[in-house]
Amino acid sequence: MAGLSIGIAGAGLLGRLLAWRLAHAGHRVTVFDPAPAPGPRFDGRQAAGFSAAGMLSPLAEREVSSARVAQLGWRSIGLWRSIVADLRARVGFAERGSLLLAHRSDRGTAQRLLSRLAPDAPGTVQPQALTPAALATLEPALLGPAHAWLLPQEACIDTVAAMCALQSESPGVAWAWGQTVRELVPGRVCVDGAQPHRFDWAIDVRGVAGQAPALVRGVRGETVWLRLQGHGLLRPVRLLHPRHRVYVVPRSADLLIVGASEIESADRSPVSLRSAVELMAAAHSIFPALDEARIERLDVNLRPALPDNEPASSIEPGLVRINGLFRHGWLLAPALVEDVLQATGLAAAQTPVAVAP
Numbered sequence: 001m002a003g004l005s006i007g008i009a010g011a012g013l014l015g016r017l018l019a020w021r022l023a024h025a026g027h028r029v030t031v032f033d034p035a036p037a038p039g040p041r042f043d044g045r046q047a048a049g050f051s052a053a054g055m056l057s058p059l060a061e062r063e064v065s066s067a068r069v070a071q072l073g074w075r076s077i078g079l080w081r082s083i084v085a086d087l088r089a090r091v092g093f094a095e096r097g098s099l100l101l102a103h104r105s106d107r108g109t110a111q112r113l114l115s116r117l118a119p120d121a122p123g124t125v126q127p128q129a130l131t132p133a134a135l136a137t138l139e140p141a142l143l144g145p146a147h148a149w150l151l152p153q154e155a156c157i158d159t160v161a162a163m164c165a166l167q168s169e170s171p172g173v174a175w176a177w178g179q180t181v182r183e184l185v186p187g188r189v190c191v192d193g194a195q196p197h198r199f200d201w202a203i204d205v206r207g208v209a210g211q212a213p214a215l216v217r218g219v220r221g222e223t224v225w226l227r228l229q230g231h232g233l234l235r236p237v238r239l240l241h242p243r244h245r246v247y248v249v250p251r252s253a254d255l256l257i258v259g260a261s262e263i264e265s266a267d268r269s270p271v272s273l274r275s276a277v278e279l280m281a282a283a284h285s286i287f288p289a290l291d292e293a294r295i296e297r298l299d300v301n302l303r304p305a306l307p308d309n310e311p312a313s314s315i316e317p318g319l320v321r322i323n324g325l326f327r328h329g330w331l332l333a334p335a336l337v338e339d340v341l342q343a344t345g346l347a348a349a350q351t352p353v354a355v356a357p
Ligand SMILES: Cc1cc2nc3c(=O)[nH]c(=O)nc-3n(C[C@H](O)[C@H](O)[C@H](O)COP(=O)(O)OP(=O)(O)OC[C@H]3O[C@@H](n4cnc5c(N)ncnc54)[C@H](O)[C@@H]3O)c2cc1C
Pocket: 009, 010, 011, 012, 013, 014, 015, 032, 033, 034, 035, 046, 047, 048, 049, 050, 051, 052, 053, 054, 055, 056, 179, 180, 181, 182, 205, 206, 207, 208, 209, 210, 220, 221, 222, 223, 259, 260, 300, 301, 302, 303, 304, 322, 323, 324, 325, 326, 327, 328, 329, 330, 331, 332
């Protein structure tokens, strides 16, 4: 059985996961991306996959997403578990659950949100209310919130380490850096200033620059990366707040990510003072030790979204497009990729099929 030739436009989260999966299935893969090199740059223009905090929160995100997103999310957590186990590099992946916290004055907001978090999938556990003593046992570093709930099945992943490992552990993949794809048609990837490249399959995963069945828009997200030795936080924490969806995610023993704004704009300019102050003040209100944290980076990026904020895949012979992962790319990518590979028959190597010239 010979592998097929596959051209992928975009070396972001979906592009790297597809390349890794397709290369291991025995296909010949080329990936095109305008980025100058595979690593993160934090310049506001890199793949959104690098900027993501890496929360895998099917239940907490039910506030803003559909039952379909939640179901894809629960499947993806299981898939990430086995992907991370297959990677040689150490990629942080924790399944300790996540916490929802609310200050006393925000109890009404919290109750409204919790009422919308009905678990849809069989086996999904409801948020569990914690006493202050139970919270102090789970997360001694947190102080101040009057109300807390544990979502025990949620997870998180180190997005930068996963992006790097998927790229460097994809056997035989040709990575074409500095190449901007102008257009994809069945079996062809057209790069600026070059003859079209021919493949058995062309795959469009260019995020905000991609084409999809509907118009793709960018939704601005800003984060603050904080360095604090021995911060002690073990799991992602969301603070319920009337105006913000603020989270603090532990990335390593001394690095935390505080996020994220959600602004309907494709503006990639640096993080605003307002967002930075609001995010940091909210995080500090539950985590007093942040007093001594050092601001390592203010990061900005765009989430690729379709009009209904739902992900979409389209398949025609020789051409696949996946887009619209919005604020759930890490939550959705493995299940979406698996579904596309099954639907196209690319999950295992096959003999080439002719694509219309
Ligand atoms: C601040 C922030 C926080 C987030 N937090 C989370 C989270 O906690 N959990 C979660 O599940 N999701 C999160 N997300 C969402 C997630 O990052 C995205 O949904 C995901 O990265 C989308 O993946 P993608 O492959 O479609 O796009 P991207 O990862 O953006 O990749 C697109 C790639 O296409 C390339 N490209 C662009 N133009 C071209 C071209 N013309 N030719 C070729 N290549 C091109 C880009 O350089 C890039 O490498 C967050 C996003 C942001 C911005």
